[in-house]
Amino acid sequence: MAQLSSALAPGFGDPVHAAQRTFSALMWAMAEPGRVVPLAADLTPPAPLTPELGAVALALLDYETPVFLGGRLGAQPEVTDFLRFHTGAPRVLDAAEARFAFFCAGEELPSFTAFAQGEPDNPDRSATLVVNVARFAEGPLSLFGPGIEGHRGFGAEPLPADFAARLEANAAGFPLGIDLILCAPGAVAGLPRTVRSRPNSGV
Amino acid sequence: MNPTAERRAGMPAITYNFAYLDEQTKRMIRRAILKAIAIPGYQVPFAGREMPMPYGWGTGGVQVTAAILGADDVLKVIDQGSDDTTNAVAIRTFFETTAGVATTTRTEEASVIQTRHRIPETPLKAGQVLVYQVPIPEPLRFLEPRETETRRLHGLADYGLIHVKLYEDIAHHGHIATTYAYPVRVNGRYVMDPSPIPKFDNPKMHMSPALQLFGAGREKRIYAVPPYTPVVPLDFEDHPFKVQTFSEPCALCGAEGVYLDEVILDDQGGRMFVCSDTDHCATRQSEGHTGRMSAPYAPKAAPSEGGQP
Numbered sequence: 001m002a003q004l005s006s007a008l009a010p011g012f013g014d015p016v017h018a019a020q021r022t023f024s025a026l027m028w029a030m031a032e033p034g035r036v037v038p039l040a041a042d043l044t045p046p047a048p049l050t051p052e053l054g055a056v057a058l059a060l061l062d063y064e065t066p067v068f069l070g071g072r073l074g075a076q077p078e079v080t081d082f083l084r085f086h087t088g089a090p091r092v093l094d095a096a097e098a099r100f101a102f103f104c105a106g107e108e109l110p111s112f113t114a115f116a117q118g119e120p121d122n123p124d125r126s127a128t129l130v131v132n133v134a135r136f137a138e139g140p141l142s143l144f145g146p147g148i149e150g151h152r153g154f155g156a157e158p159l160p161a162d163f164a165a166r167l168e169a170n171a172a173g174f175p176l177g178i179d180l181i182l183c184a185p186g187a188v189a190g191l192p193r194t195v196r197s198r199p200n201s202g203v
Numbered sequence: 204m205n206p207t208a209e210r211r212a213g214m215p216a217i218t219y220n221f222a223y224l225d226e227q228t229k230r231m232i233r234r235a236i237l238k239a240i241a242i243p244g245y246q247v248p249f250a251g252r253e254m255p256m257p258y259g260w261g262t263g264g265v266q267v268t269a270a271i272l273g274a275d276d277v278l279k280v281i282d283q284g285s286d287d288t289t290n291a292v293a294i295r296t297f298f299e300t301t302a303g304v305a306t307t308t309r310t311e312e313a314s315v316i317q318t319r320h321r322i323p324e325t326p327l328k329a330g331q332v333l334v335y336q337v338p339i340p341e342p343l344r345f346l347e348p349r350e351t352e353t354r355r356l357h358g359l360a361d362y363g364l365i366h367v368k369l370y371e372d373i374a375h376h377g378h379i380a381t382t383y384a385y386p387v388r389v390n391g392r393y394v395m396d397p398s399p400i401p402k403f404d405n406p407k408m409h410m411s412p413a414l415q416l417f418g419a420g421r422e423k424r425i426y427a428v429p430p431y432t433p434v435v436p437l438d439f440e441d442h443p444f445k446v447q448t449f450s451e452p453c454a455l456c457g458a459e460g461v462y463l464d465e466v467i468l469d470d471q472g473g474r475m476f477v478c479s480d481t482d483h484c485a486t487r488q489s490e491g492h493t494g495r496m497s498a499p500y501a502p503k504a505a506p507s508e509g510g511q512p
Contacts, residue, residue: 016221020273023233027271030240031414031429060237062230099234120358124238124247146243146390147429149412175392179241192241194390194429 009045011058011086018042022059026181029190034143034154036136036187046078048104050132052183054082057130061087061100068098068115068127071108098127106133106159112170112178123175126193130181133157136189140164142200145171147192153200156182156189164197171196222269222302228252232270232425236416239427244389245357246340251423261294261319262420264336268317271332271416272298277305279313284321284462284479291319308482320383322404324461324483327413329430335398337419340426342386342396362394365437373442382447387434394437395426403446403462408434453478454496456487 012018025039045054061067067089073079080091092098095114103109109131118126139155141164160166170177170193177193220226228250235249254262272278278298282290286308294317295306307313310325317334327333343353346364356364365386372380385402389395397408398417408415408428415428428434438444452459454475461483463476475496478484488497 016226017274019226019230020221020271023229024271024273026237027233027240027414030237031427060230060234062227064231065234121354123242123245124235126238128237146432147240149410149431175242175245179237194241194243 008085009043009082011043012055013042015058018055019059022055025188026056026059026190029181029188030147030179030192031190032147032152033145033190033192033195034141034148034152036184036189038186039183039188040186046076046082048072048076049079049082049102050104050183050185052185052188053102053104053130053132056181056183056188057083057089057100057102058086060128061089063088063090065089065099066092066097068092068095068101070095070101070103070110071105073102073104095127101127101129103129103131106131106156106182109160109163112166115178117173117176117178120176123177126176126178128179128181130183132183133159134184136182136184136187140200141167141197143191143195143197145196146194148195154189154197156184164199167191167195167197219301221274222272222298222304223255224252224266224269228266229270232266235425236267236270236427239416239425240414240429242393243428243432244393244395244426246419246424246426249423249425251420254420256293256297258421259338260290261317261336263418263422263425264317264319264334264420265294265297265418266420267334267416267418267425268294268298268315269302271334272302272304272315274302274304276314277307277312279307279310279316279482280318281316281321281323281480281482282319283464284323284483285481287481309486310482320399320401321462321479322400322407324458324478324480325486326407327411329412331413333411333413333415335400335415335417337396337398337417337424338421339384340396340398340417340419340422340424342384342394357393360392362388362437365394366439369437369439369442373439379438379442379444385444386437388437389428389434390432391435395428395434397434401447401462402436402444405434405436405444406446410434449476451476452494453484453487454494456484456492456497457494458483458487458492 025037029037041051041055043051043054115127133156137155138153143152180191235247239247280291280295282288310323319336384399417426436444462479464479
């Protein structure tokens with residue numbers, strides 16, 4: 001008992017308003033794909049869970065949301081304990097069963113098709129992937145679609161080399177598909193399934 | 204200290220969680236909102252809670268507002284364009300009491316606007332959220348009562364039924380007679396009920412810089428239109444979508460090109476048309492605009508019994 005409690009990092013200092021601020025950042029990130037929305041996360045969760053990933057988890061997860069922990073996150077018992085204690089979300093080992101999936105490094109992202117895509121009658125029954133990246137950049141992709149007036153330059157690293165192709169394949173399956181939330185230190189960005197992209201050639 | 208406050212001092216204070224709802228409910232609604240934004244126009248089912256007001260009084264909109272509201276938000280609530288009708292006052296007071304947020308009647312000052320059946324005349328800005336109260340979210344419901352079937356029709360993007368409905372309007376009336384809750388297609392995919400706003404307001408939804416969220420409490424559905432998203436009313440090439448026009452300006456502020464309410468003045472056929480958007484009308488009046496029935500009465504019209512307060 002003593003050993004367990006000493007390993008547990010605290011959750012939000014002000015759970016009600018911190019969760020609201022985190023959600024608000026996520027809502028605007030989803031509503032304006034590719035916009036880098038500031039997110040101040042006052043958390044010190046166990047590594048490799050970052051403060052931003054932790055804040056998203058605490059704001060959105062509870063007993064209703066099976067969660068998949070990818071790569072190094074899943075291998076770290078402190079992370080599992082932290083999320084189980086603060087959210088009560090059941091951890092699943094089969095990616096297809098998860099409503100949320102967390103990754104602490106963009107390059108660890110498996111194929112999007114490994115996750116629930118929703119059903120034609122219920123496309124909301126799809127997974128949301130929450131992925132940590134090192135930084136955002138006014139980058140190589142030119143995004144367009146709902147939430148974007150014209151085009152918006154976007155980039156993040158590290159991400160898989162075929163990320164743009166995956167994004168396009170995900171959008172092609174609309175209304176099915178997964179939704180992405182990217183977290184970097186102090187900020188989040190959303191890439192819902194509606195977002196389309198093309199290489200940024202100075203358009 | 205007034206007598207009511209004195210009496211209350213002896214009673215245990217009732218305290219609510221911020222914005223009334225418990226945190227698990229808010230998380231559930233927030234997850235639904237995120238999916239709704241990701242699938243524009245698609246109705247996401249959610250576990251709607253019983254609210255301290257009856258169904259039909261905005262329980263869906265209230266739950267959405269409660270889930271998104273933050274301590275720094277400034278809330279405006281309108282009912283058919285008006286800030287001072289029962290429904291608007293009750294909901295505004297509800298959030299003043301349970302969330303302690305600032306409220307306003309000015310459209311441009313609000314960060315969250317909850318609305319029943321109107322979109323403000325003042326153009327909305329980026330960063331604002333418009334929360335609609337929705338009675339029947341399913342645009343196909345009166346054509347197909349079974350939820351399993353309407354879900355399938357949306358899944359297949361099979362909207363032939365609703366075009367037949369609009370066609371029957373033309374066959375019966377010679378024009379599309381649907382004047383409110385006029386169905387729209389969002390981003391070229393889902394057909395959506397814009398809630399019972401007059402079709403006059405439909406063009407304001409198209410490519411709006413504001414985020415639009417829809418909450419249906421009794422039917423337990425949430426849907427959304429992200430900013431800068433195409434929202435196109437259904438129509439036919441030979442019967443294109445048209446909005447209502449009014450033959451006279453607002454009787455109090457002289458505004459043209461806005462949505463007007465008809466007010467019956469007497470039993471002699473006297474009537475006036477005034478802005479449905481009270482904030483818009485009051486702002487214009489404070490800027491010195493006057494209409495036919497402004498007080499003090501502008502140049503006397505034909506002598507008649509009209510013009511009684």
